[in-house]
Amino acid sequence: MASTDFKDYYAVLGVSKTADASEIKKAFRKLALKYHPDRNPDDKVAEARFKEVNEAYEVLSDTDKRKKYDSYGQYWKQASQAGGYSRGAGVDFGGFDFGQYGSFEEFINDLLGGLGGSGASRGKTGNYTYRTSTQPGWSGYGSTSRSSRYSAGTNGQSADTEATLRLTLPEAFRGVQKRLTVGNETINVRIPAGAKPGVRVRVRGKGQFNSYSRKRGDLYLSVELAPHAFFQFEGDNLVCEVPVTPDEAVLGASIEVPTLDGMVTMKVPAGIRSGQSLRLRGKGWPKPKGGRSDQLVKIAIATPKSISKKEREYYEKIRSIRSTDPRSHFSKISI
Numbered sequence: 001m002a003s004t005d006f007k008d009y010y011a012v013l014g015v016s017k018t019a020d021a022s023e024i025k026k027a028f029r030k031l032a033l034k035y036h037p038d039r040n041p042d043d044k045v046a047e048a049r050f051k052e053v054n055e056a057y058e059v060l061s062d063t064d065k066r067k068k069y070d071s072y073g074q075y076w077k078q079a080s081q082a083g084g085y086s087r088g089a090g091v092d093f094g095g096f097d098f099g100q101y102g103s104f105e106e107f108i109n110d111l112l113g114g115l116g117g118s119g120a121s122r123g124k125t126g127n128y129t130y131r132t133s134t135q136p137g138w139s140g141y142g143s144t145s146r147s148s149r150y151s152a153g154t155n156g157q158s159a160d161t162e163a164t165l166r167l168t169l170p171e172a173f174r175g176v177q178k179r180l181t182v183g184n185e186t187i188n189v190r191i192p193a194g195a196k197p198g199v200r201v202r203v204r205g206k207g208q209f210n211s212y213s214r215k216r217g218d219l220y221l222s223v224e225l226a227p228h229a230f231f232q233f234e235g236d237n238l239v240c241e242v243p244v245t246p247d248e249a250v251l252g253a254s255i256e257v258p259t260l261d262g263m264v265t266m267k268v269p270a271g272i273r274s275g276q277s278l279r280l281r282g283k284g285w286p287k288p289k290g291g292r293s294d295q296l297v298k299i300a301i302a303t304p305k306s307i308s309k310k311e312r313e314y315y316e317k318i319r320s321i322r323s324t325d326p327r328s329h330f331s332k333i334s335i
Contacts, residue, residue, distance in 0.1 A: 009056035028057040038211040159208035159217035169228045173260055194286030195223045236293040238284040243302035259283045274301040
C-alpha cells in the first residue's frame, strides 16, 4: 500500500487512538447504520463511506491487527504477511453477502458479537420499537388514522400498519368486502360477518415495506361501527329500547319488535315496569365460534302527550277507582 493510500482508521470512526473496544464498537454501529446502502439508495458517497467504516472496524476491532496497525502504520499488512499473520475472522466487505441475514441489525450484532448498553439491541434476544402515527398516504372508506410498528427480535424485523375501518351495522353483521387504497396500492379486504367494535382484522403482507428485511409487514384494521338509531351493544348482546303504552304495561300484550332478522312477536307480561328488560334469545350478534348472542329489549312506558275526550274520561275513572298507591312507602322515609 502506498503511503498516499493510507487511511487513518481512528479518524474514520471518529475515535481517539486510546479508545477501548467498547467505544470502537459504538462508533462503528452508529456510522454503519447511518451510511448503510438500504438507508441511502443510489448514494455512491454513502456507499463508499459505508465500506470505509467497515474496513476501519475490521482492523481496529481485531487485537492483533490493531497492534500491527499502531506499530507499522500504512505498512501493517506487509508486516502481517511477513510474520505469517492470519486474518482469522475478518470480513471482506468488498464482496460481502448481506442476504444471509434477516436484517441489517442481525448482521451488525453477528459482527459485534452482541453490544450491551441501554437502548441497544442485544444480539438476537434484544427488542426495540419505533412508532409513528397519523401518517399521510392512507385512504379508503372510514380510514381515520394509521400507525406503523417496527420491531426486531428472534424473527427479524416487521413493519405492521394499523388503521381504523368504519362500518355500518348491516355491513358488520352480514360481512362486507371493502376496496381500500394503501399508499399507491388498491386492495380488496373481506370483513367477515359479525365484526364488533374493537375487533382487529389482519391482512397479511399489506403493511409497510421494511428496507432491512426487504419484506412487508401486515395491515391491521380496527373495526368501528357507525352509531345506529335503534341497536346498541351491551357486552356481547344487542340492546334496544321499545315503548309500550300504559295499558299494555298494566294488562300485558303481544307486540312486534325489530331484530336483525326482521320483526318478531314478543310477549310483554302484565305489570311490567319501565326500565325492565326482556330477552330474545339467539337474536343478537354472531359469535366467533358460531351461534348468536341475545337481544335485550328495554321497556319504556310511553305516556301519551295528548289524548281524546273519551280516553280522558276513562283515565279519570281509573284514577277514581285505583286501589294502589306507588308512593305509599314515602311516609316511612326519614333522614
